[in-house]
Amino acid sequence: MKRREKLIKLLRLSGLCGGFALFALLLLPGALLIFFGDSNSSVENGERIIPPKSIHVYRTALGTVEEIDFEEYVKGVVAGEMPSNFAEEALKAQAVAARTYSLSKVIRSGDGGYPAAHPNAPLCDGTHCQVYRSPSELESLKGSAWMKDGYKKITEAVEDTAGVLMYYNGELAYQALFHSSSGGKTENSEDVFVSAVPYLRSVESNYEDAATHKNEKTSLTYTALAETLNKKYPDRYTGNFTPSAIKIRDRTDGGRVNIIQIGNATYSGSEIREALGLKSANFSISKEPYNIVFTTNGYGHGVGMSQYGANGMAEAGFDYKEILKHYYTGVSVY
Numbered sequence: 001m002k003r004r005e006k007l008i009k010l011l012r013l014s015g016l017c018g019g020f021a022l023f024a025l026l027l028l029p030g031a032l033l034i035f036f037g038d039s040n041s042s043v044e045n046g047e048r049i050i051p052p053k054s055i056h057v058y059r060t061a062l063g064t065v066e067e068i069d070f071e072e073y074v075k076g077v078v079a080g081e082m083p084s085n086f087a088e089e090a091l092k093a094q095a096v097a098a099r100t101y102s103l104s105k106v107i108r109s110g111d112g113g114y115p116a117a118h119p120n121a122p123l124c125d126g127t128h129c130q131v132y133r134s135p136s137e138l139e140s141l142k143g144s145a146w147m148k149d150g151y152k153k154i155t156e157a158v159e160d161t162a163g164v165l166m167y168y169n170g171e172l173a174y175q176a177l178f179h180s181s182s183g184g185k186t187e188n189s190e191d192v193f194v195s196a197v198p199y200l201r202s203v204e205s206n207y208e209d210a211a212t213h214k215n216e217k218t219s220l221t222y223t224a225l226a227e228t229l230n231k232k233y234p235d236r237y238t239g240n241f242t243p244s245a246i247k248i249r250d251r252t253d254g255g256r257v258n259i260i261q262i263g264n265a266t267y268s269g270s271e272i273r274e275a276l277g278l279k280s281a282n283f284s285i286s287k288e289p290y291n292i293v294f295t296t297n298g299y300g301h302g303v304g305m306s307q308y309g310a311n312g313m314a315e316a317g318f319d320y321k322e323i324l325k326h327y328y329t330g331v332s333v334y
């Protein structure tokens with residue numbers, strides 16, 4: 001798509017009249033460039049997509065749609081999704097991932113309508129999209145001292161990367177997914193979700209030493225395991241089984257359980273994670289006389305950027321572009 005078409009589309013999405021946008025783009029390009037910033041500055045390779053000035057966000061608790069300045073929204077997402085005591089370059093990487101992810105949702109909903117979960121806005125403020133907190137909400141949650149310290153740090157990370165997005169083959173990297181920690185290796189997208197995305201490949205995540213949720217144990221009886229699975233997945237039935245009928249059959253490239261057999265039924269690791277409320281599908285099992293123990297490593301789906309891994313890389317001296325290019329294979333950041 002040509003840059004003007006992109007701008008027109010984004011102007012439409014941001015609520016401005018398309019006719020006005022076309023008129024303005026044809027006659028007042030200078031004024032618009034001042035308004036949106038100079039799109040030709042700091043071009044690494046390819047055309048930059050210029051985000052809209054503001055976006056519409058469904059505020060879950062209020063049940064209303066709020067128009068929020070786009071970069072202010074990104075600050076509220078970084079604050080909602082990553083601890084402010086993470087290193088500056090990790091916060092910048094998070095800012096770019098969050099900005100790319102949310103702009104993708106705005107652009108895609110322009111083609112296919114808004115999600116059923118919030119039919120009047122392209123984004124919501126919960127985990128369904130990305131967690132967003134307004135400055136006043138953050139102040140009441142975390143206090144005014146945090147605003148002067150943590151929020152200031154987040155603000156700087158967002159402003160230092162203002163407008164920067166991730167691209168793959170010159171197109172926006174639509175699936176800028178991230179998770180808390182991988183447990184050592186991230187996942188191929190198709191091993192966790194439906195489709196293979198070229199930049200969501202399994203990579204080592206070697207800097208997660210400080211990650212939470214390591215070697216967490218969940219223990220339950222075989223009976224409870226069978227009851228939970230049979231209730232959650234009525235399309236399959238474990239039948240009566242002995243511990244020897246529980247076997248991990250296959251693992252993904254990233255080390256998560258791909259197929260586990262339990263009695264007569266098989267499940268994906270993600271299905272077990274969901275049914276038992278495990279932190280990760282990266283688990284091992286140990287079989288005791290009456291109980292099975294699941295030991296999990298990492299927290300989240302494991303696809304895309306590991307936040308703890310990003311923080312570890314930042315502390316080891318990598319900058320935000322290096323972090324993003326590590327976790328999103330083959331992307332450009334500009």
Ligand SMILES: [Zn+2]
Pocket residue numbers: 115117118122123124125126128129130
């Ligand atoms: Zn949502």
